[in-house]
Amino acid sequence: MDVFCGIDWAEGHHDVAIIDNTGKLLAKCRIDDDLDGYQLLLDLMAGHGDSAESPIPVAIETSRGLLVATLRTGDRQIFAINPMGASRYRDRHGVSRKKSDPGDALVLANSIRTDMPMHRPLADDSDVAQAVAVLARAHQDAVWNRQQIANQLRSLLREYFPAALDAWRHKAGGLVRADARKILAAAPTPTMAAELPLWRLKVMMHSAGRKRGIDEDAERIQTLFRQSAARQLPTVEEAMGTQAKALLVQLNAVCRAVDELAKAAERTFRSHPDAPVMLSFPGIGLGVGARLLAEIGDDRKRFATAGGLKAYAGAAPIIRASGKRKYVGRRFVKNNRLNHAGYLWAFATLTHSKGANAHYRRRRETGDWHAQALRHLFNRMLGQLHHCLLARVPCVKQSPSLQSPRQQRQLLRE
Known part of the structure; x- marks a missing residue:
């Protein structure tokens, strides 16, 4: 490769630098973040030898956006350089710690000129895999937002309406439950809740989707709401009730978003060719499978070995050795979304698997704590998933010893 391109990404404009294989600056410019700017960039690269047969590799600090989508046409390699890594490269070019956008573009271009084998280009995932990634990550963000708003509501209720917390403390979902949100929206203060008749509680539970245990729960909740308890001043209580209703509006909206995104992600995941292989593994449902596919992708060249995938997921340990000292610990630099999905999968x-449970118990007996044993289990299962995806075969039924990828290949040959 004789020409390299670096782009310093920004919200409204982008700085571009094109260099040759000796590091000489061939061209630089600033483009706007619109179609005209993208065309100007493509024309500039074409003037320096960019073509479908020999595309110029590009280094940029982001992996998303319309600019990246425009550059990914054809076989061009796009390298998403971590901003922290780009900062370290900047220190190699000067000790004064000066910084500018055109200078950062030049640094990015030099990073792939000198160390291209050390960087991983963006995966060449299919359109369906990219769509699954968008929906699965949006669903995960919505779940996290739902929990954040629920925590805010819980903190507020604790200050003036603790009986509401006791009403759903031991119920799955807690305040996120549909019946809890419906009842609190109708009676956001202790005074209003104490006046709720039993029949109305039953109607609200039924309209929220409850089918069983309505009578018992309605009587229990009514008893809790009518018990004597400490109260805020009436005006303060009313103000807090208004704040609670505002949080409930946000919580209802994000709960609807979670449901809609979950359905869309699962529907798109089912249409992917890798879905049958993933769903053949115990513990992988549509939701976890969509998250795994979103982060792993379907570009088989991305992870040549299972070890690379395990390191990317944070399942493989990291070793720090110097002289006589050696430390083996968990990874902190990893794909957090994939690591979280792996925890759900392992749990x-x-x-769903006697072999996985036996492996987990053995790890606990050797001294591992819960999270450590789950991470070790995820590490083993991720290696099996990597093999099955490469071989395009479903998961082999687990033995009590939790078969390794080598054992699975032997069984497949038999």
Whole structure:
């Protein structure tokens, strides 16, 4: 490769630098973040030898957006450089710690000129895999937002309406439950809740989707709401009730978004060719499978070995050795979304696979704590998933010893 391009990404404009294989600056410019700017960039690269047969590699600090989508046409390699890594490269070019957008573009271009084998280009995922990634990540963000708003509501209710917390403390979902949100929206203060008749509580539970245990729960909740308890001043209580209703509006909206995004992600995931292989593993449902596919992708060249995938997911340990000292610990630099999905997968596998449960118990008996044993289990299962995806075969039924990828290949040959 004789020409390299670096782009310093910004919200309204982008600085571009094109260099040759000796580091000489061939061209630089600033483009706007619109179609005219993208065309100007493509024309500039074409003037320096960019073509469908020999595209110029590009280094940029982001992996998303319309600019990246425009550059990904054809076989061009796009390198998403971590901003922290770009900062370290900047220190190699000067000790004065000066910084400018055109200078950062030049640094990015030099980073792939000198160390291209050390950087991983963006995966060449299919359109369906990219769509699954968008929906699965949006669903995960919505779930996290739902929990954040629920925590805010819980903190507020604790200050003036603790009986509402006791009413759903031991129920799955807690304040996120549909019946809890419906009842609190109708009676956001202790005074209003104490006046709720039993029949209205039953109607609200039924309209929220409850089918069983309505009578018992309605009587229990009414008893809790009518018990004597400490109260805020009436005006303060009313103000807090108004704040609670505002939080409930946000919570209802994000709960609807979670449901809609979950359905869309699962529907798109089912249409992907890798879905049958992933769903054949114990503990992987539509939701976890969509998250795994979103982060792993379907570009088989991305992870040549299972070890690379394990390191990317944070499942493989990291070793720091110097002289006689050696430390083996967990990874902190990892794909947090994939790592979180792996925790859910490993935890669900405990009740769906005797082999996985036996492996988890052995790890606990050797001294691992819960999260450590789950991470070790995820590490083993991720290696099996990597093999099955490459071989395009479903998961082989687990033995009590939790078969390794080598054992699975032997069984497949038999």
